[in-house]
Amino acid sequence: MRKAKVYLFGKEAGILMESDEGYSFQYLQSYLDSPDSLPVSLLFPLQKKTYKDKVLFPFFDGLIPEGWLLEIAETNWKLDGRDRMGLLLACCRDTIGAASIVEIRDAEE
Numbered sequence: 452m453r454k455a456k457v458y459l460f461g462k463e464a465g466i467l468m469e470s471d472e473g474y475s476f477q478y479l480q481s482y483l484d485s486p487d488s489l490p491v492s493l494l495f496p497l498q499k500k501t502y503k504d505k506v507l508f509p510f511f512d513g514l515i516p517e518g519w520l521l522e523i524a525e526t527n528w529k530l531d532g533r534d535r536m537g538l539l540l541a542c543c544r545d546t547i548g549a550a551s552i553v554e555i556r557d558a559e560e
Contacts, residue, residue, distance in 0.1 A: 453536055454555040459491050467552065469536040473505040491550055507535040514546055515539055 453469045457476070462485075465478040476495060482488050483497055490497050492510035502508070515538045530537055540554040 453540065455540055456553045456555055457491060458551045458553065459489060460549050461551075462488075464488070464491055466555070467511060469507075473503060474507050474511075474536075475501050475503045476508060476511075477501040507539070510550075511539055511552070514548070514550060514552065 455467045456463055457465045457467050462482065463479060464482045465476055468475045478495075478497065478499070480499070483499065488497060492508075494508065494510055495502055506512075512535055515535065530541055539552055544551055544553055546552075
């Protein structure tokens with residue numbers, strides 16, 4: 452199982468997980484309680500519900516680079532282009548947009 456913290460405008464918003472069953476995303480309660488919180492995507496309205504899908508959610512998949520930048524990441528970091536979660540964790544720590552993804556390592560739990 453791989454996990455990542457999802458940040459929006461530098462504020463920790465939720466947790467994204469990949470398991471054998473697929474993917475899940477859930478907002479942190481502290482984020483939901485904050486009056487200035489925004490949804491990370493229109494697909495994820497602010498609520499306590501855990502969002503689940505068999506494939507990586509389009510919002511997160513859209514953060515992964517494309518074209519020549521993806522080729523550089525695959526070549527230099529020896530990443531499999533079909534491993535979407537691996538690409539997300541490797542390439543999306545510091546994105547151009549408001550969202551960023553930071554891997555949670557086992558020791559951090």
